[in-house]
Amino acid sequence: MKPMRMLLLVVLLATLLYGCNYDASSEKKDTLTIWIPFDLDRETMEEFEEEYGVTIDVTILNATDLQVKLTQVLKTQQNVPDIVYLYDSITRRWVESDVTFLDLSEAFPEDIAYYEENFPEHVTALGRNDQGEMKAVGYQNPIGVAYYNRELAKELIGSDDPKKVAEATSSLKRLFALNDQLKEMNVGSQLIGNIEDFQKMYLLKRKEPWVIEDKLIISDEAMELFDISKKMYEENMFAAEVPTDSSYTTGFTEGSFFLDYNPTWKLNTIADLTKETEGYGNWGIANPFIPYHNGGTWIGITKDAKNPKLAWEFVKRVALDEEHLYQDAMKRGDVPANERVMERIVAEERPSDVLGGQDPYAAFHDAAIERSNILTQYDRSINNYFLDVLRQYAVGTTPKDEALTNFKRNVKSAYPDLEVE
Structure with missing residues (x-):
């Protein structure tokens, strides 16, 4: 075989070997x-x-x-x-x-x-x-679900069945009605664990992302959250403002709230928090009124x-x-x-002792509804800016228009290339 032809054959063989799967x-x-x-x-x-x-x-x-x-x-x-x-x-x-x-x-x-x-x-x-x-x-x-306290479910709606809990909490109107009922019971418990996780879930209801073609979009769903948050503060609907508050984490063992809106990964936290306490086995999973992933x-x-x-x-x-x-x-x-x-x-079929015998994977699978992914590279910061001004308005320190102006200013300062009206 001629030297040049031999060289070409060697090169071809080496190329083919490199293109194969890793060995x-x-x-x-x-x-x-x-x-x-x-x-x-x-x-x-x-x-x-x-x-x-x-x-x-x-x-x-x-x-x-x-x-x-x-x-x-x-x-x-x-x-x-x-x-x-x-x-x-x-x-x-x-x-x-x-x-x-x-x-x-x-x-x-x-x-x-x-x-x-x-x-x-x-x-x-x-x-x-x-x-x-x-x-x-x-x-x-990370499918979003509603974790619920079984004992409080029995007192509030007469059942701790996840489908009945989902039905009883299937809208904002029903949540506010349950909160009124819970206050009348005077058992020392709030409806929701912390308002920040609730707000994050509600923001995932948006049909549009925060930024489209380099322009800030403030959706109707985001604007709704101003008055929803204010009413939740006025009605004392939550045990804590943020998930790092001890009043929230201890609530899983002490029964100080009924609902916690969080994704699948929260179950491991609940298991760790309630281990060897009365809260172990006293939680269930129901479908949330807003399907989401987080x-x-x-x-x-x-x-x-x-x-x-x-x-x-x-x-x-x-x-x-x-x-x-x-x-x-x-x-x-x-x-x-x-x-x-x-x-x-x-x-x-894998029942969990943490959930009082409920199968978490079946519950997660039931809650898994496909939704468009609206995340952008700006979401982490913009969400935090928005949560800040929601609180300013909800606690009464800042009028809504001023809170909205503060939000836009913070976004523009962080991302000067974005169009902010």
């Missing part, structure tokens, strides 16, 4: 660097290290520090991590960045096709940029990843592998976004 035996052993806002599951990490003969270097950063540091390393192009985990509230910023994440739909089309087929749209949409490129994948489904984690592979195929093998294990997602749910109580895995768990 730990065919490439140099590597190190995966991961930035994450919480502690990575050590068992998963160690199993992957052993299987692929690699080292995983994990850096834990809170969401704010992670974004600051990621901005810095992307500018210098030094010490850029291979994999980044992001909470839902900051995912859009990095998904829309041209310099951050690899286009997974181009690099791994078959896997992303499976992902889009088997995961709900509100999960897949958050990791897809405006050009339709999948930049990050989510694996949790929270979750998305994972992206940076464009600077030293070995993107190896990085994808890890991400695929964590986010797409059905057996891993099933086992993760069994160990940690996660609610998988993979619909096939969720159906498997629901079919097994």
Whole structure:
């Protein structure tokens, strides 16, 4: 064979081998660097290290520090991590960045096709940029529910059945009526755990995002929340203003409130708070009057990843592998976004002692109604600005028009490029 023809054959063979799926035996052993806002599951990490003969270097950063540091390393192009985990509230910023994440739909089309087929749209949409490129994948489904105190349910509506609780709390009008009834009972309990979580849920009722085409949008639903919040303050409807108040956390054991609006991940907190107390087993799950999702984690592979195929093998294990997602749910109580895995768990019927024998996965599955994902890269800050002015108005320190002006000024100050009318 002629030397030139031999050279071409070698080049072609090398190209074909590189295009195949990752094979730990065919490439140099590597190190995966991961930035994450919480502690990575050590068992998963160690199993992957052993299987692929690699080292995983994990850096834990809170969401704010992670974004600051990621901005810095992307500018210098030094010490850029291979994999980044992001909470839902900051995912859009990095998904829309041209310099951050690899286009997974181009690099791994078959896997992303499976992902889009088997995961709900509100999960897949958050990791897809405006050009339709999948930049990050989510694996949790933080379905919003109404946790309720069973003993108070029996006193208020005569039953602790979740369907009857859902019916009795199915509108604002019914919630205010229940609050009047609770005050007449004079049992020392409020209707709702904390007003901030209620307000966050109500804001997810919006049909439009906070920002459209670089313009601030204040929806009708957001405006409704001014007077709703004021009435809730006047009627003393909640045990605490914010979820960090001790009067809220102790309420799960002391029965000082009836309803708590939070996603799936709150169940683990309730279990920890009520363990070995009278509150254990005294909580149930009902459908909320506003279907919503709140929270979750998305994972992206940076464009600077030293070995993107190896990085994808890890991400695929964590986010797409059905057996891993099933086992993760069994160990940690996660609610998988993979619909096939969720159906498997629901079919097994798993009653929980924390919920007095109710099956949490069946309850979560029942509450899972598909809604458009309206999150933007601005939501974390804008939500906080809006919650601040809601309180200013609700407690009577600031008129509504002035509170709204304060909100717009804060948004414009934080994001001068946005159009704010």
